[in-house]
Amino acid sequence: MLRIGNASGFYGDRFAAFREMLEQGPLDVLTGDYLAELTMLILARDRMKDPGLGYARTFLRQAEESLALALERGVRIVVNAGGLNPARLAAALAELADRQGLSARIAHVTGDDLLPRAAEFGRTDLLAANAYLGAGGIAACLTAGADVVVTGRVTDAALVVGPAMAHYGWGQGDLDALAGAVVAGHVLECGAQATGGNYAFFREHDITRPGFPIAEVYADGSSVITKHPGTGGAVTVETVTAQLLYETGGPRYLGPDVTARLDTVTLAEDGPDRVRIGGVRGEAPPATLKVGLNRLGGFRNEVVFVLTGLDIEAKADLVERQLTAELTDPPAEVRWTLVRTDRADADTEETASALLRLTVRDRDERRVGRAVTTAAVELALSGYPGFHVTAPPGPGSPYGVFESVAVDAKSVEHTAVLPDGTRLPIDAPAVTATTPDEAPELPALPRPLPEVPTRRAPLGLVVGARSGDKGGDANLGVWARSDAGWRWLAHTLTTDLLRELLPEAAELTLERHLLPNLRAVNFTLAGLLGEGVAAQARFDPQAKALGEWLRSRYVDIPEVLL
Structure with missing residues (x-):
């Protein structure tokens, strides 16, 4: 079993979490996610002012007070804080280790920066262009003995998948194991959102200061999501469900290492503050990588x-x-x-x-x-x-x-720079999906509830929701709290009803996906956010509260659910 903790969900998350995660209990790997679409623009503007910047400086300050403790406890650190300049952050960490008299093997991953290829994307005004790399470079660095791995733009889940690949020796063909680790990584990537933060039913738990999540990852890719004993918040099937629905779309969750089938995920309580994730199936990844393009509008x-x-x-x-x-x-x-x-x-x-x-x-x-x-x-x-x-x-x-385009994965020079300076090319997956966007067979709807008396009440009395942004689109996941609630929700919350409840979406293209194992429906609202969060085209530019608005709307709810 490999214990992977997370201490950062975004650039600006709780500063003390890095040290606390090391102090509060045992870990094998500690990760930190600092990058988002908006963050890349912030870092690009930093780099414009000083070419030596472009990385998340917060992490360097965290390392100043935590690197010695991590080395002492044998906890390896994997972060994407390198942003647009992972080599410079790695060098700054080496300088820090020297000042503190520490022997730290520091590696970094590069190749995501595609700004020199701007003309290929039809733009001459880009501030940043970064491919979302997979976990192979991280795994190679850890296999070579790195204590700290710094990356630029990798997928958020890669911070968990990479250590699991290195620990268990998974290869490109271990699709189910890789997919399981991707799901665990997705749960961990937003920090305390998995332990009660931004949770619809927050009044049921003490989230005054929630702890950060841990994934106990096993050799088959299954995992248990938990947190350090005695820390705040809660880990339940529903807090994990909420995070699984966050910023996802249909049943196929595409990634550079594997396509994870979210419709195969099963969740089960495994004791207090422990949720087991299993059953995840993986398929071959697409042949292309997503590239995020940032420019001034x-x-x-x-x-x-x-x-x-x-x-x-x-x-x-x-x-x-x-x-x-x-x-x-x-x-x-x-x-x-x-x-x-x-x-x-x-x-x-x-x-x-x-x-x-x-x-x-x-x-x-x-x-x-x-x-x-x-x-x-x-x-x-x-x-x-x-x-x-x-x-x-x-x-x-x-x-x-912000906008995204796709490039051939084989055209991107994904490179692991090992602790001794060796530059190791990372091959793109040899087997890829020919139709990665093809929707899987639709699951059958559950039996509808029989005709029963209803009462007009807020939708949020019987369902939870979590929402967020993907470029200019908004994601809105809604889950039922019981099997009876799922039978009602699956038949009731259609795209037509969603348009009525959220008039801002009335003219938009909406997609609806069923995830029966999670008792959830997941919507994509195309174009709700205009040109993305940095354009601030809407009152809630990241759609963070879209789900709470939906939960406040009144509908006719069966009294048996209330």
């Missing part, structure tokens, strides 16, 4: 007007007309959003107030900067009664655009 600005008391809509109309008249050269995109946070006969001024948000975007910074802020400020004494804004208007700020 233009500039944006935002002003939020506070409207208090009576005549809210008339006040909103007045300020919109006044400001529109002042913008003689208006930005390319102007959006007004009235958020009715006000209440009638309110006993505080804040609860008597609504917010009117003005968002502007343009390729020309001048059109969203002083021209907008000056026009807004000049209305202060000539506008609606009670005029004020939530913050002083500022200059425009750049926004990013």
